[in-house]
Amino acid sequence: MNIKKNKFSNNFICHIIEKDLKKNKNLSLHTRFPPEPNGYLHIGHAKSIYLNFELSKLYKGQCNLRFDDTNPIKEHVKYINAIKNDINWLKYKWYKNVRYSSQYFEILYSYAKELINKNLAYVDELTKEEIKSYRGTLHSPGINSPYRNRTVKENLELFEKMKNGFFDEGKACLRAKIDMNSNTIIMRDPVLYRIIFSDHHQTKNKWCIYPMYDFAHCLSDSIEGITHSFCTLEFQENRFLYNWILENTTIKNYPKQYEFSRLNLEYSILSKRKLKKIVDYKFVEGWDDPRMPTISGLRRKGYTPSSIKKFCQKIGVTKQNSLVELSVLEYCIRRELNQTAIRTMAVLDPIKIFLYNLDSSHKETFTVPNHPNKPELGTHEIIFTNTIYIERSDFKEKYEKKYKRLTLGQKVRLRYAYIIKAEKIEKDDNNNIIHIICSCDLDTLGKRPKNKKNPSVIHWISTENSMPAKFRLYNKLFNTKNPEKKEQFLSYINPKSLIIKYGFIEQKIGYEIIKKIKKSLNHFFQFERIGYFCIDLFSHEKNCLVFNRTVQLKDSLR
Template identity: 75%
Template sequence: MMNTKIKNNNFICQIINKDFNKNKDLSFRTRFPPEPNGYLHIGHAKSICLNFELAHLYKGQCNLRFDDTNPLKENIKYIDSIKYDINWLGYKWYGEIRYSSEYFSKLYQYAQELIKKGLAYVDHLNKEQIREYRGTLNTPGKNSPYRNRTIKENIELFQKMKKGEFSEGEACLRAKIDMSSSFIIMRDPVLYRIIFTKHHQTKKKWCIYPMYDFAHCLSDSIEGITHSLCTLEFQDNKCLYNWILKHTSVTHHPKQYEFSRLNLEFSILSKRKLKILIDKNIIKGWDDPRIPTLSGLRRKGYTPSSIKEFCQKIGVTKQNNLIEFGMLEYCIRKELNQTAIRTMAILEPIKVFLYNLDQNHKEKFIVPNHPDNPEMGTHEIIFTNTIYIERSDFKEKYDKKYKRLKLGEKIRLRYSYIITAEKIEKDKDNNIISIICYCDLHTLGKKPKNNKNPPVIHWISVNNTIPAEFRLYSQLFNIKNPEQQKNFLFYINPASLIKKNGFIEKKIGETIQKKINDNIKLFFQFERIGYFCIDNIDSKKNYLIFNRTVSLRDIWNSKKN
């Protein structure tokens, strides 16, 4: 049974429905065709969800094909990461993994066909000259001086290219179309170029490589793809896509349809620009939690279900727009609110000494792992006469609006007693090193005598802690659309990563230490702070690191407003 929500809201579904009305026996086939020149990002997730969900919806198939036509930028590690990301999202491609490089022999034959039809020629202009001859949007291009070579001469020269008898950049194969076309891509585009680099699949078998536009449409045809879905920046390429199919002997002609790419606030999605950030050591790698690669989002604590819900919410349209980052955060916050274990952590500790309690005072409290889900169980916390609280939860000077601990005022410790701050201790530099408080032992689970509930803060007993590092991530850029800026590096947010050294509850820490090598993603809501996950890459058994996945509320938008 069809998912009517997808059917009614997706213009591509409407196209497919019409195709099925015309041909009841249509065998729906689509593909996800990444170039293995970087890691996948949230924009690719939109395409993955679309193609794989459509294949499921129409009982068809979705291939995974690597359009691997440029060995200079491709790497086997990118292929491995892409396969992992697709599986992580919960999708399975049809049959074996495919590569455009599998079809190189066929593509070479199709190129020869074009030459024999007088529709392709070997050119000796270099890159700069080709660009100059191509013209602009306002001025037509002009023909290459090599454009009118004979078919025989072009066949011989193309064979020499294949044999490696020309150096890189010395010759290329171009389609002979129209140098005055209103579509610049149709002004004799390059079909093949020379690259003397080992290919990750074909090794050194080839030294000429098809351009993406030439290989892509023919690979679609070879695989019997019925609906070739791509983003709007390939809209002009459709002319070339159809031209190549029309003028070669392929019998199957896929149809290309374009949808809007995903543009996300405060983010860069260009793989080329992401690589610049890595090369300049602005970020630590493709899995840096500050960038929206799937590896980065996964490390930050995003789940497959939250990413798929985000993709469903933004929908599929032909209108380019900038998606609010808060929508992505909403999806993961909504999920973790239901699934994350509640516990207490202190990121910037300051000691509180409860002077009326004996130094051997020790109480155990059993607290829920989730206040609304008893099935998630409980854990034990320890209460002693010396505890840590957040430094930001105490204020020395009186402030009427400040609703946390201050001198002479009462506060309730989460799951515990009401305390009153009476004095402070400072070091020689006038920094507060501890707060001396009175603990009212008659207030456990009870309202104070004046029946006025004080504010509640979290805490950890000094004797019930494990040290930990907390990484607080914010947007990498401080403007909404850095993609539009030529010098996008100028807009880097210097506070995109802040590290804190504090403590977590001992029982929780010991549980994590036992599982740290199991590569299991553990999620927590550190009460009053935010949702965090363990960083499985940098953490060690004796040194735990937590990444903040998302705050408890939309801090970024609240700062803007």
């Protein structure tokens, strides 16, 4: 098989697959992505999606989408729909129909009975706390349950009673009979089935017993003909149980489980349980809030499918856990948007400038490029008049040697236009600057000043060419590099993770954006000297466009 090699294809998992394909010429790779529908997918899941779908593409196999839906209390159809949307948005197609572990509940139940018949499973009536205490520790062996030696007949009858709702929740469970002295704690008679009286989103109220994840997962893999089952390193010990269940049932297919390092990203939480807390406690607006490391949050922030895939390719697949720098993810989207984003001007914190030597009828139109290095992206027109907006941070009343922008008595060049000089300022009764009065040198359009150093360049918008806009500036959600390691992780949430500014964009660009919004099309911009932004298609305000900052300009980080 001819494989197109790249950084992604040169990893230990690819080496395993290639070895297996050499041993078995008839082997066809079949992978799966098996999320639990108990929350939205995050960037860590994107790594797993990328791995499973790209491997199936690379080796001309298939990849299933299967929801491991074995806990109806925590699961919801809205999560199923969000997960399918995320995978579609990433431009991946799963093999045939979406699958659910719940489709196999009947056959899973029969395999559980098979283990009972082999005297390899028993109904236990210890409480959850007692089971935990009987299990022992890493340094001490477990203790057999007093119910462990029930007869096969007795266990079959009790398991049937569990299925028929005879027991209350927590009063009985089915456990595998393995070894309470095992060095691997997960093999100390793990629970295979528990009782949950809750309607299931797929099976409704048909069942009141539900298989544990470990029991359902390996058997579902086998039923679907999965050849290679990939999971993260925290499931390394679960492989012993995965193999034990397959070996001790009459299931035909025998998938192999392999583990890789999970993604840990700076300043981020990648745990659905913890992310749900952030949502539930309203630290963010929802799962798709652009501060969240969810795929839908990144999408709303302005990340693209190709930038996320590039990130997954860049970090690679290893067995070594590490903390990936946030800058790697930001590099991938910044690199892409640098090539594709339209350049335009926006003023986020406006202060007004009056050019006193131009009369109110003065009006010029300049044609400017949409991208300095890509003429194929076209041009647009900007208007120059005697009243303009600049950024408040681009003016200081008092001269400072290191400050290279506009101060009283000093000059700057307006981007694409003239050099101006600040002459005086006007303030209100509270000593706030109302506007700056400047002179404009009309002999400097496209020219360097004679015998003088070229002044700094600032961006601007004419009041006549302005459209109101709201700008959401997103920063790191956490103030600490590795919040996953913090017990009280919520106390490290950054109170300045979202800063909102009200300013202006170029009016003509604004009209073009409104047309695209009506067609549900997104558009990406580099607001010159500020950063990369996208229009928020999910948030509209009357007479005001809403922009989300995707990432800062590289220069602005220095």
